[in-house]
Amino acid sequence: MDLLTSFATFIVFALGASIGSFINVVVYRLPAGLSIVSPPSRCPRCLHRLGKWENVPVLGWLWLKGRCRHCQTPIAIRYPLVEAVTGLIFLLVFWRFGFSVQTVGYWIFCGWLLALSLIDLDTMTLPNPLTQSGLVVGLIFGVVASFIAQLPLNEVAHQLMLSVLGAVLGIWIFDAIALFGSLALGQAAMGAGDAKLAAMLGAWLGWKYLLLTGFLACAVGAFIGGGAIALGILSRRQKMPFGPFLALGALITIFSGEAILTVYFRLIFPAL
Structure with a gap:
């Protein structure tokens, strides 16, 4: 063995x-x-x-x-x-x-995330061909995985709808953050590619884990960004790629998302 x-x-x-x-x-x-x-x-x-x-x-x-x-x-x-x-x-x-089929799916997903993160670090962009194709592959993989698991057709349709909902929610939330952040800061707060990456994450992870991923990305990004500003590495107005933080949040969610949400709900709703 x-x-x-x-x-x-x-x-x-x-x-x-x-x-x-x-x-x-x-x-x-x-x-x-x-x-x-x-x-x-x-x-x-x-x-x-x-x-x-x-x-x-x-x-x-x-x-x-x-x-x-x-x-x-x-x-x-x-x-x-x-x-x-x-x-x-x-x-x-x-x-x-x-x-498991889940392993293959997460291999594909993580490969996409790594490529997008490195490109964002190099060019401060998240290319449409990668985010859009990643979204489509996420939707297709969810359906294929459901069929392999021999789920009933209504369950397959339900899983597909959750993925679509996650994608739509991702682009709406991050477009809203970009809009209100830009109004508050007087400059672009977030690139359009971040919202498209969020849509891709929603297609792969579903709306619930998308929200967790976004929270983790913002928390880690604020910590690292704040530290870089405090150390003089970045200025307050200097742009910083957010794609790698979204990718890191997604990676944490893949391995520990269920445990994190379980602890969270126990703390917030201890009587349940």
Whole structure:
């Protein structure tokens, strides 16, 4: 059993790291308007096409000692870090949900969130192709998962409606926050992409966990933003990407959302 567990752990991490390698491609090429399919991975300076061993996630970077084998241009350490983090996330999801359709769904969801977070950090944008496709995939996956679970058609329809409600609620709430925040601050308080990301989160998580995700994102964002202002890293008027905080809130919700809500309702409604 230990051997089987070790083998499964290796396979899951390797799969996650490979997805992380593709996420690196998406994060670099999508904002630049380049194809994410072709050309194959290559050095951005000398345009040398990477070989099979050079393309191995994490290990390829270590083997090359962080430099292009041909022109010796340094390769940013972010690439293997993204691959390793994606592999770790895949492992955490697998350990939490085991061999299940839920695991596959959360792998897809987390991959989308990681790509969006990195793009937001780099460009302060959340590309429509990713948020919109993520929303559609979330709705489709919810239906497919319901059928796999052999739920009655009325239950499938109910789950779909909850996902649609979550998506609509997400874009309404964050559009409202952006509007009133802009009026209060006298400048744009939130980008349009954040509302679209919230709609995607609602499609995947449903309205209840969307609200929890939004609360966690705001709490963490306020804490980190306030700390950065206090330390002089950011000014009060300086913009800060909110997408990574939404993604972090969603990740916490995936693993601990039910427990957090249970504790919350026990504190608020102790008699129930």
